[in-house]
Amino acid sequence: MLQLTPLEQEALGLSLQVAFWCVAVSLVPGILVAWVLARLRFPGRTLLDGIVHLPLVLPPVVIGYLLLVVFGRQGLIGAPLYDWFGITIAFTWRGAVIASAVVAFPLLVRAIRLSLEAVDSGLESAARTLGARPWRVFLTVTLPLMAPGILAGAILAFARSLGEFGATITFVSNIPGETRTLPLALYSVLQRPGGDAEATRLAIISIVVAILALAASELLARRLRRRLGSAP
Amino acid sequence: MLSWDVEKRFGDFALTTTGDVAAGGVHAVFGPSGSGKSTLLNLLAGLLKGDRQAIRLGERWLADSTRRLHLPPEARTLGLVFQDGRLFPHLSVARNLTYGARMRRLAPADTPFGEVVDLLGLGDLLRRRPGGLSGGERQRVAIGRALLSGADALLLDEPLASLDQPRRIEVLPFLDRLRAANDTPMVYVTHAIDEVLRLADTITVLDRGRAVAAGDVASVLNDPATRPFVPGLAEETVVEAQVREIDRVNGLVRVRAGGLALALMGGGLALGSTVRLRLAARDIAVATEPPCHTSVVNILPGVLTALERDAEGRVHLDLDLGLPVRAIITASSAARLALVPGQPIHAMIKAVAVDRVRA
Numbered sequence: 107m108l109q110l111t112p113l114e115q116e117a118l119g120l121s122l123q124v125a126f127w128c129v130a131v132s133l134v135p136g137i138l139v140a141w142v143l144a145r146l147r148f149p150g151r152t153l154l155d156g157i158v159h160l161p162l163v164l165p166p167v168v169i170g171y172l173l174l175v176v177f178g179r180q181g182l183i184g185a186p187l188y189d190w191f192g193i194t195i196a197f198t199w200r201g202a203v204i205a206s207a208v209v210a211f212p213l214l215v216r217a218i219r220l221s222l223e224a225v226d227s228g229l230e231s232a233a234r235t236l237g238a239r240p241w242r243v244f245l246t247v248t249l250p251l252m253a254p255g256i257l258a259g260a261i262l263a264f265a266r267s268l269g270e271f272g273a274t275i276t277f278v279s280n281i282p283g284e285t286r287t288l289p290l291a292l293y294s295v296l297q298r299p300g301g302d303a304e305a306t307r308l309a310i311i312s313i314v315v316a317i318l319a320l321a322a323s324e325l326l327a328r329r330l331r332r333r334l335g336s337a338p
Numbered sequence: 339m340l341s342w343d344v345e346k347r348f349g350d351f352a353l354t355t356t357g358d359v360a361a362g363g364v365h366a367v368f369g370p371s372g373s374g375k376s377t378l379l380n381l382l383a384g385l386l387k388g389d390r391q392a393i394r395l396g397e398r399w400l401a402d403s404t405r406r407l408h409l410p411p412e413a414r415t416l417g418l419v420f421q422d423g424r425l426f427p428h429l430s431v432a433r434n435l436t437y438g439a440r441m442r443r444l445a446p447a448d449t450p451f452g453e454v455v456d457l458l459g460l461g462d463l464l465r466r467r468p469g470g471l472s473g474g475e476r477q478r479v480a481i482g483r484a485l486l487s488g489a490d491a492l493l494l495d496e497p498l499a500s501l502d503q504p505r506r507i508e509v510l511p512f513l514d515r516l517r518a519a520n521d522t523p524m525v526y527v528t529h530a531i532d533e534v535l536r537l538a539d540t541i542t543v544l545d546r547g548r549a550v551a552a553g554d555v556a557s558v559l560n561d562p563a564t565r566p567f568v569p570g571l572a573e574e575t576v577v578e579a580q581v582r583e584i585d586r587v588n589g590l591v592r593v594r595a596g597g598l599a600l601a602l603m604g605g606g607l608a609l610g611s612t613v614r615l616r617l618a619a620r621d622i623a624v625a626t627e628p629p630c631h632t633s634v635v636n637i638l639p640g641v642l643t644a645l646e647r648d649a650e651g652r653v654h655l656d657l658d659l660g661l662p663v664r665a666i667i668t669a670s671s672a673a674r675l676a677l678v679p680g681q682p683i684h685a686m687i688k689a690v691a692v693d694r695v696r697a
Contacts, residue, residue: 226424228420228422228424229424229426229427231385231411231424232418232420232424232426233426233437233441234384234385234410234411234412235383235384235385235411235412235414235416235417235418235484235487236412236417236437236438236441236442236483236484236487237412237415237438237441237442237487237488238412238437238441239410239412239441242441246437246441247426250428251427251428333428334427334428334469
């Protein structure tokens, strides 16, 4: 039971790889967008808010299709990327990262924005009077105080990426070893007659990974809260 | 020297005030909440921008609306101590204290870390986090943090207002020591008159954004016109006096303020030093003949300049004892002595009733 089959190993490894890169590429833009939405008042803020939250309400298949239009070989961005740099996004694991990053982005931004809004702006004023420029105030006061929210957002995005199916299969298809993550592998084995046992194993693997991610985040969050001096 | 001339409007509220505080001086800004005290500090610190402002620290202009000059808070080198401390919860006390020095890239040798830690009694707190400190400890750390940020002046925004009475009494002596040990000019915002009497040299009394009085503490507080704006000030006379003679055998000192000579209990006072005294009006008795066979040490000849009976049957006396001094007696005593303005009297002030508020 504990021995993973090559197919399972491949799917699990790919899932973790995609989820890791999904969080890695969206974290900094996520913090930036959360900051802009929480702190700046400008015309078009509601529009930006809407665009960020769109993937939450759009059918994933539609997102996958739009990504294909934009990042395909003939796409708006996909064509120059391929022509100038020889980089292909569609039908590669990089595309899977983009698909799940887009889908997970609203969750990430929401969690970070909530934590940013909870930061006492009085502490930031205090830092200014002590000689910190705005940018250093952000790095030395705001960011550390937001850490629990950033962590929560990252875990949410990670989990959402592990579960991503619709946008991924539409945008990058279901290629073994390239884009066949756990949910896609589960879908594949279900298409075969007699794949029930395999499907069960894949489902269990997915559940275990999800629980481990939750436990890790809870542990980290506790340590962070202790560092911030509030209740354990 | 920190000086300001500022104006700031919010809706129908307008703060207009000028003032200055010299090196080694403490300037109190006194007034009820909503009078614009904190607004003034935020303007000085650069957290707010005045509609009209001219703020100067020594030779350096921090803000000048005629030249559209408005330095950001980080460029002003003014240490602001907030009412609620505002310590960084994610940093230890030691890291909070050194935050300003790190941001301003001051060399450790250039900041008096050890002295400030000793002065404010922070030695045992350095490794702790703000979350575990008491209110009084927090305020002491906040004061130390502002001092160690390379501040050329300190702005204190009701630093004791969030504390209960025992904590206030615990922190006040530290502020007193800070004032004595430090040349940094301080602007001290408060609505507690005992803090003004203990700490301040000069004062601005604010009422709804308007300065109703300004000047040195004793003359402002003794002015009857200011009294309605100073709740908590009992009927009393504030006297700045110089120590002229020390009688160690009896534990008395003789002090002089203008034409007024007084004896009081004087432990720990040095010859020539200045003391601030409160003479409560109800502790002062008068006699029309020089009294003899009395325990009262201070029997001061003077003139009754004015008297006024209030609704409760007390009579308020204005005495000229070389300095104007207020006294309160009963209406029946006033009638019995047949007191009239212009009459010579002898004021009697017990040495033990003279309240020293500032050594």
